[in-house]
Amino acid sequence: MSKPIRVRIAPSPTGDWHLGNARTALFTYLFARHHGGEFFLRVEDTDQGRLVEGAVDRLLVLMEWLGLTPDLYDGLPYVRQSDRLDLYKEAAEKLIAEGKAYYCFATGEELAHMRSEQEAAKLPPRYDNRWGYRDLPLEQAQARIAAGDSYVIRFKMPQEGETVVVDLIRGEVRFANNLTDDFVMIKADGFPTYHLAHVVDDHLMEISHVTRGDEWLSSVPKHVQLHEALGWDLPEYIHFPVILGPDKGKLSKRHGAKPVFEYEIDGYLPEALINFLALIGWSSGTDEELFSLDELIKKFDVKGLQKSPAVFDATRLDWFNGQYIRRLSSRELSSRLYEYYDVRKDPVILERFDEYSEKMPAIIASVHERLVTLKDFAEHTYFYFVAPEAYDPNLLPAKKQTLEDVSRVLEISVSALSSLEDWSHDSLEQYLRQVGVEHDLKVGDLLWPLRVALTGLPASPSTFDVLAILGKDESLKRIAYAQALLAS
């Protein structure tokens, strides 16, 4: 590998990225950065019928969010194939001139008819040159074009011997040439097909390693033959195994394969997503699991890439996200949360950040280790801002407690707390534990009813936290409400 490493990620702007696309980009990025190479983005918009408005802009934002920002190419953020039509045409015409490609005038209906005929005869469907365009003299073809006939340009695939492909993950793969037919390079609309465009661009962009999904492996013979016909050196090939859905089928929307940007909306951290994705189909060879992007760059090695496809497991992603959230400092978590709701333009939460800015650090700290996603924050802290109402009073008793016990506990609490001056967490804890002892109450029997009274919930942050954050007035108010609820 003496050549400089230059790689590219080449999506077609036909929709939003799912995790599989993001992982291909990640591996490609890691490979480039590990070797100190360059990482470009090339937009493959050669299928004019499938273009999706705004897809490229959203992709750029997403890549930035993931931390996979591509390098500038000729000063531009990406290369766009529709800007390079002349280049493909030039290559195709060179091949025509050399007799390595030809004009084909078969219509769509004719081709469809050919295929159905072959299918009926149990023959493998392929372009069989039944109209003889492969051998049509160039002058005749040009005459038809001049007459306005619609045409495509096909590559004359060699029909003898085999094409040997080397993939860095799988090693040598062999294909018999007579099984590949004369594929289309230039479509009737003048746009190139993937095969031609990829070969031309990767050559012109001096891409050292072609990285892409596994689904391309069986097309490589076309690309190899094209390189040879054009007289160009072959790049190295790396075909990543695909990501499967939980049903072991293709990643589909039905099985949690949402567009990647929805993971952002759902409160996942990009570093968690990156770490999670990196470990699907790649292993460092050690028992370590948690890697930052920088660590991944250092450790990434093609040797650690898996040959087999992997199933995507959402619960594992949750674990990574929880890990990363817990590793954030309170300050970092706080700014992440604010940023998250700010981007979401969530007026309710943003207002709370504003109005409760003094208490916010304590509020966040109280739920920090309980969050799986940033989105969870709203739900976990709701009770701080909105007093519980009309909850089931049967929630109030701790295990083995009666409603009468609860009344007594609340009464004791009210009278004790009313006289407490220092309403800090530590003071509250010290004091209440002592109150418990004085009244012969187990801590749980004192704190459970209190917590339910304050939050209306069976699970919440520590009662001392809740008390301290709510403050004396609000706490006593909520306890009084619980007492009223019990009485009714």
Place this chain on the structure above:
RNA sequence: GGCCCGGUCGUCUAGAGGCCUAGGACAUCAGGUUCUCAUCCUGAAGAUCAGGGGUUCGAAUCCCCUCCGGGCUACCA
């Protein structure tokens, strides 16, 4: 159908002929810490290495066959 690729606990994986009575992580279950939940700690269960033949003193690792899964077989990428 044909051609390619793949197949280790439910999931992600370690494993390049003896270190494997197959290791780790997620999930699960049990216990501990604890006012609840969560965190954290400890432990358990979980894989006859898809199946069958070889090769070898010895195979998850090498070879062959079968089965299963996936991809390609477009004027889609």
